[in-house]
Amino acid sequence: MNFLGYERPDGQVGIRNWIGVISVMDNINPITRAVCGAVDGTIPVTTLFVRGQFGRDLEIAFDTLAGMGRNPNLAGALVIGLEEYSTGQIADRIANTGKPIETVILQRTAGSIAATAEGTEKAARLVAGASSLRRKEFPASALTLGVECGGSDTTSGLASNPAIGRAADRLVDDGGTVIISETSEFLGAEDLFAERAADDSVRRAFLDRVLGHEKASMERGLDIRGANPVPDNIKGGLSTIEEKALGAMSKAGTRPLVGVLDYGESPVRKGMHFMATPAPAVESMTAFAASGCQLIAFSTGVGNIIGNYVSPTIKVSGNPKTVGKMPVNIDHDVCSIIEDGRTITEVGDELYDYVLDVSSGTKVASEILDQRETAISRFEPSI
Amino acid sequence: MTRAILLNESDNVATLIDDGSSGDDCLLQGEGTGSVKLGRDIPFGHKIAVADIDIGGEVIKYGQVIGLATEAIPAGQHAHVHNIESRRGRGDKPA
Numbered sequence: 001m002n003f004l005g006y007e008r009p010d011g012q013v014g015i016r017n018w019i020g021v022i023s024v025m026d027n028i029n030p031i032t033r034a035v036c037g038a039v040d041g042t043i044p045v046t047t048l049f050v051r052g053q054f055g056r057d058l059e060i061a062f063d064t065l066a067g068m069g070r071n072p073n074l075a076g077a078l079v080i081g082l083e084e085y086s087t088g089q090i091a092d093r094i095a096n097t098g099k100p101i102e103t104v105i106l107q108r109t110a111g112s113i114a115a116t117a118e119g120t121e122k123a124a125r126l127v128a129g130a131s132s133l134r135r136k137e138f139p140a141s142a143l144t145l146g147v148e149c150g151g152s153d154t155t156s157g158l159a160s161n162p163a164i165g166r167a168a169d170r171l172v173d174d175g176g177t178v179i180i181s182e183t184s185e186f187l188g189a190e191d192l193f194a195e196r197a198a199d200d201s202v203r204r205a206f207l208d209r210v211l212g213h214e215k216a217s218m219e220r221g222l223d224i225r226g227a228n229p230v231p232d233n234i235k236g237g238l239s240t241i242e243e244k245a246l247g248a249m250s251k252a253g254t255r256p257l258v259g260v261l262d263y264g265e266s267p268v269r270k271g272m273h274f275m276a277t278p279a280p281a282v283e284s285m286t287a288f289a290a291s292g293c294q295l296i297a298f299s300t301g302v303g304n305i306i307g308n309y310v311s312p313t314i315k316v317s318g319n320p321k322t323v324g325k326m327p328v329n330i331d332h333d334v335c336s337i338i339e340d341g342r343t344i345t346e347v348g349d350e351l352y353d354y355v356l357d358v359s360s361g362t363k364v365a366s367e368i369l370d371q372r373e374t375a376i377s378r379f380e381p382s383i
Numbered sequence: 384m385t386r387a388i389l390l391n392e393s394d395n396v397a398t399l400i401d402d403g404s405s406g407d408d409c410l411l412q413g414e415g416t417g418s419v420k421l422g423r424d425i426p427f428g429h430k431i432a433v434a435d436i437d438i439g440g441e442v443i444k445y446g447q448v449i450g451l452a453t454e455a456i457p458a459g460q461h462a463h464v465h466n467i468e469s470r471r472g473r474g475d476k477p478a
Binding site (some may be wrong): 055158192225239240247339344 | 388413469
């Protein structure tokens with residue numbers, strides 16, 4: 001299957017043609033937002049912290065910001081920083097994509113008004129340049145899809161997650177890449193998922209991430225395994241932790257696991273990958289965007305509206321009440337699995353067609369309504 | 384009408400998508416067809432056996448083992464925490 005995308009100098013293919021305006025740290029966000037407000041065709045990539053972050057925590061923050069800059073959905077980037085060093089850290093890490101990059105360094109300007117003016121002019125030029133690019137036909141193998149869930153209920157495990165799983169299998173079969181994340185969701189079925197590993201080193205890398213996460217939680221006094229399924233889950237019909245975990249991981253389909261990634265890390269192979277991330281959706285989707293996912297399929301039962309800025313986020317629901325109540329926020333309705341007895345294969349194939357439509361330019365609700373957010377996970381406290 | 388979804392053709396349990404009453408002919412959909420007679424009242428979202436499961440037998444959903452039967456579960460009977468034991472730990476029992 002093919003889609004219409006934008007070719008980037010490094011050979012990656014974007015499904016959008018935005019200019020990213022990237023804040024190097026939290027104190028720059030007002031300028032980033034002002035520039036994006038003034039220039040059509042830009043998206044803001046803001047962040048909290050960076051000031052006060054050190055060591056591994058700072059490296060992950062820099063890599064995640066730069067990773068979003070490298071995402072092929074961005075035709076170019078304007079990096080706005082407070083001072084030279086950190087601004088250079090981000091700009092230099094994007095440079096190898098060959099995309100046009102501009103910088104604004106606040107301390108070298110006459111203040112926020114001057115910095116906003118300089119940023120507006122630079123962003124406007126970048127947008128003008130990007131607008132001369134045209135979509136061309138590319139095979140689905142150029143796509144990387146993140147799979148996510150939030151606001152889950154019984155229908156998630158029965159309809160929306162398995163439908164996303166079918167679409168994920170179709171993309172892998174077409175030579176593309178899929179990433180599933182949220183480490184804690186695998187607890188209880190980690191051995192079952194590990195059986196899908198393509199080789200022993202992948203299997204061990206996956207189990208290390210999940211069991212390491214459990215150990216870290218235990219050290220904080222949290223027993224994730226022993227507390228699942230929670231009484232509400234049991235009341236809803238879930239009997240075991242394996243069943244709960246399998247419902248969540250059914251959105252990863254059935255193909256072999258070929259790679260294990262850390263937060264925001266880019267896959268180097270095609271096929272199904274696992275990324276170790278915290279469970280909250282905004283943090284997890286930020287890591288997808290940084291890893292190069294061009295889009296995300298997001299399963300929701302009771303309803304969750306948030307999307308990612310860099311990676312358009314397709315909301316999929318199989319709950320008729322949710323689709324009826326908030327139709328504007330659900331991009332793809334898979335209720336027919338429950339309502340009309342249609343098969344997961346059939347409905348998942350339609351979802352795959354929609355994934356390719358969105359890749360070719362069809363807009364999703366969170367883009368149109370600008371209900372998007374960025375959050376880079378913290379791994380150590382501020383100093 | 385009482386319906387249940389079979390998620391994988393190798394599954395031996397299906398999930399109810401309507402509240403079911405004892406004696407209902409529960410229609411299978413998804414990756415399964417046919418029907419099973421419900422052995423008792425069973426709520427939406429809960430599981431039924433679609434084939435007889437022996438004591439100690441594997442309970443299969445999503446094509447994978449979600450636990451072991453702690454007693455024989457005849458087709459049409461409620462399959463839940465009272466007759467399925469996790470192999471990994473469970474909220475209302477020590478892990």
